[in-house]
Amino acid sequence: MLNIEDVHTYYGDSYVLQGVSLEVMPGQVVALLGRNGVGKTTLARSIMGLTPPRKGVIRFRNADITHTPAHRIARLGIGYVPQGRQVFRSLNIRENLQVTARGDGQWTFERVLDLFPNLRSRMRSLAGKLSGGEQQMLAAARALVGNPGLLLMDEPTEGLAPLMVRELGRTIGELKQAGTSILLIEQQLNFALRYADIVFIMQKGVIVHKCLPEELASDTAAKSRFLGV
């Protein structure tokens, strides 16, 4: 589904991703973990064409998208849920969804709203008036109505109350059941381990560890060394 091969990404002279390789197979939920500032969001931006790599190759469904413009990458079928949600605050919920909707897949408005009942009852509310948790749900719903083949979620639980984290978890569980491929960037270890099929850990711009979630759960040394927990 997604193949990232030896990707090197810079911000100006600042060398952030120093040879990242990672893959997401169809239907897989892949967790990308790592401390703050190691380059997780930069990888998301590289995938989406927002900060393209200077070296390396990114393939989506076997097509080279390394230098494809961002707007085309979204249309090729990668749904992006950016860190910090970035919903359109001055648009209401329905309008936020209409911006990305693409009516040629399983994720119709109705089906997406079935996943997020809280949003259904508030379609005319301005996104800027929603709670952080509701905005996160909206960001996920907005990505889904674009009918992506792959969902790229960057720290979706960040700043959410425990109840909303549980709600989001339920949604990710349902997406997984539906066969959606997900690259889940997370700081909350237990949340990621609950849904991931495979885990990659990043440190200073490289992948330093790859394992099964149950292996990491019982690997105290790796958790402390790579994640500081």
Ligand SMILES: Nc1ncnc2c1ncn2[C@@H]1O[C@H](COP(=O)(O)OP(=O)(O)O)[C@@H](O)[C@H]1O
């Ligand atoms: N727009 C930017 N310009 C310059 N440096 C940046 C920019 N965004 C992030 N960085 C730097 O790149 C590194 C990786 O950041 P980021 O990818 O956001 O990490 P993470 O998502 O893992 O917390 C950090 O050192 C950060 O300060």
Ligand SMILES: [Mg+2]
């Ligand atoms: Mg980040």
